[in-house]
Structures are given as structure tokens and as C-alpha cells.
Amino acid sequence: MKILSLEVIKKALSIPKVLKAIEDGFIAYSQGQTVIPPVASLSFKDPPGDCHIKYGYLKKGKYYVVKVASGFYENPKLGLSSNNGLMLLFDKQTGRCVSILLDEGYLTDIRTAAAGYVAAKLLAPKNITNIGIVGTGAQAYYQLKFLREATKCRKVMVWGRDIEKAKKLSMHHDLKEWEIQPIKDLVELASKSNLIITTTASTQPIIFADFIMPGTHITAVGADDTHKQELDENIFVKADRVVVDSKSQCALFGDASHAIKKGSINFEKLVELGDVLVDPSLGRTSEEQITVCDLTGIAIQDLQIAECVFSSIS
Amino acid sequence: MKILSLEVIKKALSIPKVLKAIEDGFIAYSQGQTVIPPVASLSFKDPPGDCHIKYGYLKKGKYYVVKVASGFYENPKLGLSSNNGLMLLFDKQTGRCVSILLDEGYLTDIRTAAAGYVAAKLLAPKNITNIGIVGTGAQAYYQLKFLREATKCRKVMVWGRDIEKAKKLSMHHDLKEWEIQPIKDLVELASKSNLIITTTASTQPIIFADFIMPGTHITAVGADDTHKQELDENIFVKADRVVVDSKSQCALFGDASHAIKKGSINFEKLVELGDVLVDPSLGRTSEEQITVCDLTGIAIQDLQIAECVFSSIS
Structure with a gap:
């Protein structure tokens, strides 16, 4: 199992590849080639915050993902960013975790911006x-x-x-x-x-x-x-x-x-x-x-x- | 953030403390002191398997948990155990992940056996x-x-x-x-x-x-x-x-x-x-x-x- 730090993730990330993968992902999703149940979530009151768990897989893919993302909007007062998170990638043949991506919410930011790019372009x-x-x-x-x-x-x-x-x-x-x-x-x-x-x-x-x-x-x-x-x-x-x-x-x-x-x-x-x-x-x-x-x-x-x-x- | 291996987890685990914590947990749960949404799950066909995500928190607690557990029942043919999993512990004040417990399903086994003990005793x-x-x-x-x-x-x-x-x-x-x-x-x-x-x-x-x-x-x-x-x-x-x-x-x-x-x-x-x-x-x-x-x-x-x-x- 590979545990990847934010630094390693940033170095590894190819934006052109991500843009292509995000487009392919949207197409596969709309063509019914994915299994993606409703988002699981937790909300918090004191301080206010939320945690969203997004998870699913491509029917013909090798992996399934579980992404945990948090938003705590009073964090900046503590010198911390509001958003955080990590992604877990699992082998769809065995259920083994193959990688923990400690991206601190960075990959969520990038995949969201990539979707914004796709929307603007289209x-x-x-x-x-x-x-x-x-x-x-x-x-x-x-x-x-x-x-x-x-x-x-x-x-x-x-x-x-x-x-x-x-x-x-x-x-x-x-x-x-x-x-x-x-x-x-x-x-x-x-x-x-x-x-x-x-x-x-x-x-x-x-x-x-x-x-x-x-x-x-x-x-x-x-x-x-x-x-x-x-x-x-x-x-x-x-x-x-x-x-x-x-x-x-x-x-x-x-x-x-x-x-x-x-x-x-x-x-x-x-x-x-x-x-x-x-x-x-x-x-x-x-x-x-x-x-x-x-x-x-x-x-x-x-x-x-x-x-x-x-x-x-x- | 602390990443804990199965070996470290096994050494750290005090069974008497776990039994007490599990009993306290059941009581808190039944008294409405927890926020625990329905289990999120994925199922797989070829090979058959499932993944359950359990998550929640004690209203007065410091942390929230996200546990991902998998069961792939043809794994033993590959020399792997059927069950696997890991737990993520997050700070309820900031959404920061404080620990990743790479327990490979061991803690799920233990907390389930602890519940069995409680049930038998009662x-x-x-x-x-x-x-x-x-x-x-x-x-x-x-x-x-x-x-x-x-x-x-x-x-x-x-x-x-x-x-x-x-x-x-x-x-x-x-x-x-x-x-x-x-x-x-x-x-x-x-x-x-x-x-x-x-x-x-x-x-x-x-x-x-x-x-x-x-x-x-x-x-x-x-x-x-x-x-x-x-x-x-x-x-x-x-x-x-x-x-x-x-x-x-x-x-x-x-x-x-x-x-x-x-x-x-x-x-x-x-x-x-x-x-x-x-x-x-x-x-x-x-x-x-x-x-x-x-x-x-x-x-x-x-x-x-x-x-x-x-x-x-x-």
C-alpha cells in the first residue's frame, strides 16, 4: 500500500491527464458505467462544519474510491484552511487498500476546477x-x-x-x-x-x-x-x-x-x-x-x- | 497525524479498556448522544464483495470516525483474508485527520467480539x-x-x-x-x-x-x-x-x-x-x-x- 503525501501528489499530477480523465469520467457516469451511491455526510454544530464521503467505482475499472472531505468554516481563525480531506483507493478484486492519498483537500480542489474548465469550454x-x-x-x-x-x-x-x-x-x-x-x-x-x-x-x-x-x-x-x-x-x-x-x-x-x-x-x-x-x-x-x-x-x-x-x- | 500499523495497534490495545468503551458506546448510542447516519455501502459482482462505510460521532466527543471495511469472500483462494479495512479518526473541531489506523479489519473483529461479550454477559x-x-x-x-x-x-x-x-x-x-x-x-x-x-x-x-x-x-x-x-x-x-x-x-x-x-x-x-x-x-x-x-x-x-x-x- 502506498501512502502519498501532498508533496508527492503535487509532483505526480499531470493537469492535461486530469482534464482528460475528468471528461472521460463524466461521460462514463452519464452512460451508466459507474456505481455511485448517494453521498454520505455528517454535519457539526459547534463549531459548524461538515464532512462528505463520496465513494464509488467504474463497473469496468480496477479500483474503487472512498473520499473523505471536510469543511470547517471557522478554521481560518485558527490559521487552518477550511477544507481538508484524503482519498483512499481500493483494489476492486480484493478490497485491499492500494493507496492513501493524503492530499489535504488539494485533489478535490483540482478535480472541481477541472470540472469548471470542462463546463466553461463546453x-x-x-x-x-x-x-x-x-x-x-x-x-x-x-x-x-x-x-x-x-x-x-x-x-x-x-x-x-x-x-x-x-x-x-x-x-x-x-x-x-x-x-x-x-x-x-x-x-x-x-x-x-x-x-x-x-x-x-x-x-x-x-x-x-x-x-x-x-x-x-x-x-x-x-x-x-x-x-x-x-x-x-x-x-x-x-x-x-x-x-x-x-x-x-x-x-x-x-x-x-x-x-x-x-x-x-x-x-x-x-x-x-x-x-x-x-x-x-x-x-x-x-x-x-x-x-x-x-x-x-x-x-x-x-x-x-x-x-x-x-x-x-x- | 499518526499513521498506525497493525503491529502498533495490537500492542496499544487494552482489552479491558475496549470492553468498557464498547459498553459506554452502546449506552451513549441508545441515549441519543451520538450522530450516526445509515451505513454507506458498495457491492461488487465479479468477484463478489462488499464495502461498508460506517461513520459518526459522540455529540460531546472530540473526534469523528470513518471506518471502511471490505469483505471479498473469494480472497482466501488468493491466500488473502476475506475481510479488511481501516479506520480514520478526525478532530471534530477542525475536520483534520488525526490518525489513520491501518488495522486491516482487526479492530472491527475486536469490537464485534467485544459486543458479543457484552451480549453474552447480559x-x-x-x-x-x-x-x-x-x-x-x-x-x-x-x-x-x-x-x-x-x-x-x-x-x-x-x-x-x-x-x-x-x-x-x-x-x-x-x-x-x-x-x-x-x-x-x-x-x-x-x-x-x-x-x-x-x-x-x-x-x-x-x-x-x-x-x-x-x-x-x-x-x-x-x-x-x-x-x-x-x-x-x-x-x-x-x-x-x-x-x-x-x-x-x-x-x-x-x-x-x-x-x-x-x-x-x-x-x-x-x-x-x-x-x-x-x-x-x-x-x-x-x-x-x-x-x-x-x-x-x-x-x-x-x-x-x-x-x-x-x-x-x-
């Missing part, structure tokens, strides 16, 4: 004039980094509840090629950007349908539990296409779930990213359309990235 | 004349080892589908103080033993109500999934007391679940082990009664044993 309008990043955490950073290959646009607005954090992100040494404007007004960001990525842990809608201009694509990655929500339900009503990573999971939690549970849209309006990858006509078909992609994070992404790392080590 | 008749062990695997061995402190009876019959395995167990160097008779006839075992422990992975009933004499206690530990069953439903009808580790879990899977799902007994007949520990009158009240204890294994046991090991290391 669904954003061709002519992106401004990118709006909502949130200033690790995921805001990684989404932007991964968008580099999806668009030539380098104009970005970043919004955070704390403008200082938005300023800090705008000056990140690794994001120098982007022209980043920290912004206090979320309405301005939403109404001036035609590619918007929301990455917050908000528990109530912060982006509303009225803000959005025609031809905009929104990817929402923040809401990964029943009590979290970034997008108002009417955005899903207004959208010409609602794409999700997993229809069954997005009916249970995430942004689209609120629109479905309130009856604002039908479950049938949801299209899976894996299906759009195979048939792009299920996604954006004109520059004027509004498209939304709700990413709640599925175990196939965890399996694919864990296998990417493990296969490059062994 | 529910078996005072005068045990013969112990019947059904099954010849690791759990058969551990149940017997742990019964040492629960009874003075040293007469044992062991039944296995393969009599050679029963003979092998009977000659185990660590069980010399027991007078063990390997037996081919399960009816004989069941009708001559007034303490019976079933430890098989059977998928259909192998012990029937007609076999059982008055005053018998049966502990069933083998059925840990919906498709597994060792005890015929009529045993639950005939039993004066039906004790379970978890009412909610035993309604979903395990031996008692079959009796409930078929309507042979009502859910209300179930009494939790933690409640019997606090009030023994909920258990056996006469030597003539038939009692059954269905143990499906709950995350509080995993949490308690993982904490026992971790606290003795740190």
Missing part, C-alpha cells in the same frame, strides 16, 4: 468579454487558473464579502497574466460578466436572475450540501440550458435542487455534463443563450483523479 | 452448559476468546460447512483451555447449546426455531447486509427478548430485519443493547427464556475502539 459563449469570479477562496483561485486553457479572455472581476480578500487574490503571483479587478458590487460583476463562476459557501442566493445579461454562462461550484445555495431559483427558470454534473445528485442538493424542490423548474430540464460532452448540441446552441452549470462534485471525479495520481506513481 | 442464562459456535472464521475465534470472561463454561461445539476448518479452529493454540468439539450437524449443535453465536456470511437461514431449547441465548453477528441472514424469522417470533445493537439499523439489515420486513415480529419487539445495559430487566428475566441478540455493528463501536487505540498512543 457552455460559455465564444466571445467572453469579462469573467466574474464570486468568492475569494482556494476554489476561486483554481477555477481561474484552469480557465486559462478554456478562453483567451483575461479580464476578470473578483467579488468577496471581504474586499481585502478579493484584492489579495487579484495580486496572486500565479495569476499575473490576468487583469483582475476586485469589486464590491456583486450586481456590477454579474451584469458585466458573461462567464460567471460562483465558489462560495453561501447558504442563501447571492446571484439573481435580473443581474444576468443574455449570452451569459454561470458555473456554480459552491453549493455542495442541502443548506447551501448561491443562485436564485429564477436563474434556472431564465436559463435556456441547465447542465449538471449528476441529475440524481443535483435533485438532492446544490443550487438546482432548490429550483426543483420549489417547483420552479422540472427535473427534466436538467442535462448532464457527460451527455453534453458526447453531444454538444445539448448545451449552448447560440451566443445569446443563458446557460447554467451546477457542479456538486461526484465520486467519479475523485476516482479519476486518484487513479491519475496512483498510476503515475506506480 | 443475556445468556447463568448456567451455560454448552457453547455453540457457528462458523470457523476469524470472528468465530474472537467470539470464543472474548467469551472467556463472560462464562466459566469451557465446553464448545464448532460447526462449519467445511468440517476441516472446524477441526483446525478446535486445535488453535490460543484456545487450549476450551474443550472444543468440531461438529458436522448444525441441528445437534443448536439443540445442545444454550449459548449460540453465529458468525457466518450466510445468505439464507441456517438456524431454525425448532432447533432451539428453552433457556437458550443466541447472538448473531454474521449478517451485516440486506442479503445476509443466519437466523430463521421464527426464532424472533419464539424469542422472549429480541435485543439489537441498533433498532434503526436492524430494521434495515441483519437477521432481525427479515423478521420485521415479513411482518413476523413488530419493530416494537426490538430492545437496544445500550438500554439493557442500563436496565437489565429489559433483557433476560428467567433461566427458561429464549433471548436473541442481533449485532449488525454500529459506528459508535468503531469510534470507541479507534479512540481507545489513539489515546493510548498519544
Whole structure:
């Protein structure tokens, strides 16, 4: 059994391979080639936090994955990051653990950003004039980094509840090629950007349908539990296409779930990213359309990235 | 974070502390002091196997546990044990993993045997004349080892589908103080033993109500999934007391679940082990009664044993 440290994992990770593996994973998932039960979770009150366990396998694959991820949002007060986690990879022939990936949540960040890249590449309008990043955490950073290959646009607005954090992100040494404007007004960001990525842990809608201009694509990655929500339900009503990573999971939690549970849209309006990858006509078909992609994070992404790392080590 | 090997875990484990912790755990569980969601599981077809993820915490505790256990029943053909697993202990204040216990399923075996000990101590008749062990695997061995402190009876019959395995167990160097008779006839075992422990992975009933004499206690530990069953439903009808580790879990899977799902007994007949520990009158009240204890294994046991090991290391 191989126990891999974050340092080893970072060295082993090939981003082009991950992007390919994540796309393949979404397609396999939507084609019914995976076994992925509902997410197992724990929530905590004092201090507030949550733990999500995602697990599953490819029917024709060699391994199964169990990923444990935590979010404790008061951690930064203690000088710790909010998110953490690890992945376990098991041999599907024997149940033996073949690797423990002590990635501290890094691989979850990367596979989420990779999904954001796939969504933007497939669904954003061709002519992106401004990118709006909502949130200033690790995921805001990684989404932007991964968008580099999806668009030539380098104009970005970043919004955070704390403008200082938005300023800090705008000056990140690794994001120098982007022209980043920290912004206090979320309405301005939403109404001036035609590619918007929301990455917050908000528990109530912060982006509303009225803000959005025609031809905009929104990817929402923040809401990964029943009590979290970034997008108002009417955005899903207004959208010409609602794409999700997993229809069954997005009916249970995430942004689209609120629109479905309130009856604002039908479950049938949801299209899976894996299906759009195979048939792009299920996604954006004109520059004027509004498209939304709700990413709640599925175990196939965890399996694919864990296998990417493990296969490059062994 | 401490990564503990099986060797270190075995050295650190204090059985008296584990027994106390398991009893405390059952009581806390039955008194609503825990958060333990339903078990998460995966099943596999080729080769057949399953993976169970048990997770949860004590509301007033310091840690939460995630335990991953696998059972791949064709492993022995490859020279590997059927069961395997590991436990992860996390800080409930931050979500940080504080320890990975690479116990290879050993701690699951021990906490299950400890529950068997608790059940026998509480529910078996005072005068045990013969112990019947059904099954010849690791759990058969551990149940017997742990019964040492629960009874003075040293007469044992062991039944296995393969009599050679029963003979092998009977000659185990660590069980010399027991007078063990390997037996081919399960009816004989069941009708001559007034303490019976079933430890098989059977998928259909192998012990029937007609076999059982008055005053018998049966502990069933083998059925840990919906498709597994060792005890015929009529045993639950005939039993004066039906004790379970978890009412909610035993309604979903395990031996008692079959009796409930078929309507042979009502859910209300179930009494939790933690409640019997606090009030023994909920258990056996006469030597003539038939009692059954269905143990499906709950995350509080995993949490308690993982904490026992971790606290003795740190």
C-alpha cells in the first residue's frame, strides 16, 4: 500500500491527464458505467462544519474510491484552511487498500476546477468579454487558473464579502497574466460578466436572475450540501440550458435542487455534463443563450483523479 | 497525524479498556448522544464483495470516525483474508485527520467480539452448559476468546460447512483451555447449546426455531447486509427478548430485519443493547427464556475502539 503525501501528489499530477480523465469520467457516469451511491455526510454544530464521503467505482475499472472531505468554516481563525480531506483507493478484486492519498483537500480542489474548465469550454459563449469570479477562496483561485486553457479572455472581476480578500487574490503571483479587478458590487460583476463562476459557501442566493445579461454562462461550484445555495431559483427558470454534473445528485442538493424542490423548474430540464460532452448540441446552441452549470462534485471525479495520481506513481 | 500499523495497534490495545468503551458506546448510542447516519455501502459482482462505510460521532466527543471495511469472500483462494479495512479518526473541531489506523479489519473483529461479550454477559442464562459456535472464521475465534470472561463454561461445539476448518479452529493454540468439539450437524449443535453465536456470511437461514431449547441465548453477528441472514424469522417470533445493537439499523439489515420486513415480529419487539445495559430487566428475566441478540455493528463501536487505540498512543 502506498501512502502519498501532498508533496508527492503535487509532483505526480499531470493537469492535461486530469482534464482528460475528468471528461472521460463524466461521460462514463452519464452512460451508466459507474456505481455511485448517494453521498454520505455528517454535519457539526459547534463549531459548524461538515464532512462528505463520496465513494464509488467504474463497473469496468480496477479500483474503487472512498473520499473523505471536510469543511470547517471557522478554521481560518485558527490559521487552518477550511477544507481538508484524503482519498483512499481500493483494489476492486480484493478490497485491499492500494493507496492513501493524503492530499489535504488539494485533489478535490483540482478535480472541481477541472470540472469548471470542462463546463466553461463546453457552455460559455465564444466571445467572453469579462469573467466574474464570486468568492475569494482556494476554489476561486483554481477555477481561474484552469480557465486559462478554456478562453483567451483575461479580464476578470473578483467579488468577496471581504474586499481585502478579493484584492489579495487579484495580486496572486500565479495569476499575473490576468487583469483582475476586485469589486464590491456583486450586481456590477454579474451584469458585466458573461462567464460567471460562483465558489462560495453561501447558504442563501447571492446571484439573481435580473443581474444576468443574455449570452451569459454561470458555473456554480459552491453549493455542495442541502443548506447551501448561491443562485436564485429564477436563474434556472431564465436559463435556456441547465447542465449538471449528476441529475440524481443535483435533485438532492446544490443550487438546482432548490429550483426543483420549489417547483420552479422540472427535473427534466436538467442535462448532464457527460451527455453534453458526447453531444454538444445539448448545451449552448447560440451566443445569446443563458446557460447554467451546477457542479456538486461526484465520486467519479475523485476516482479519476486518484487513479491519475496512483498510476503515475506506480 | 499518526499513521498506525497493525503491529502498533495490537500492542496499544487494552482489552479491558475496549470492553468498557464498547459498553459506554452502546449506552451513549441508545441515549441519543451520538450522530450516526445509515451505513454507506458498495457491492461488487465479479468477484463478489462488499464495502461498508460506517461513520459518526459522540455529540460531546472530540473526534469523528470513518471506518471502511471490505469483505471479498473469494480472497482466501488468493491466500488473502476475506475481510479488511481501516479506520480514520478526525478532530471534530477542525475536520483534520488525526490518525489513520491501518488495522486491516482487526479492530472491527475486536469490537464485534467485544459486543458479543457484552451480549453474552447480559443475556445468556447463568448456567451455560454448552457453547455453540457457528462458523470457523476469524470472528468465530474472537467470539470464543472474548467469551472467556463472560462464562466459566469451557465446553464448545464448532460447526462449519467445511468440517476441516472446524477441526483446525478446535486445535488453535490460543484456545487450549476450551474443550472444543468440531461438529458436522448444525441441528445437534443448536439443540445442545444454550449459548449460540453465529458468525457466518450466510445468505439464507441456517438456524431454525425448532432447533432451539428453552433457556437458550443466541447472538448473531454474521449478517451485516440486506442479503445476509443466519437466523430463521421464527426464532424472533419464539424469542422472549429480541435485543439489537441498533433498532434503526436492524430494521434495515441483519437477521432481525427479515423478521420485521415479513411482518413476523413488530419493530416494537426490538430492545437496544445500550438500554439493557442500563436496565437489565429489559433483557433476560428467567433461566427458561429464549433471548436473541442481533449485532449488525454500529459506528459508535468503531469510534470507541479507534479512540481507545489513539489515546493510548498519544
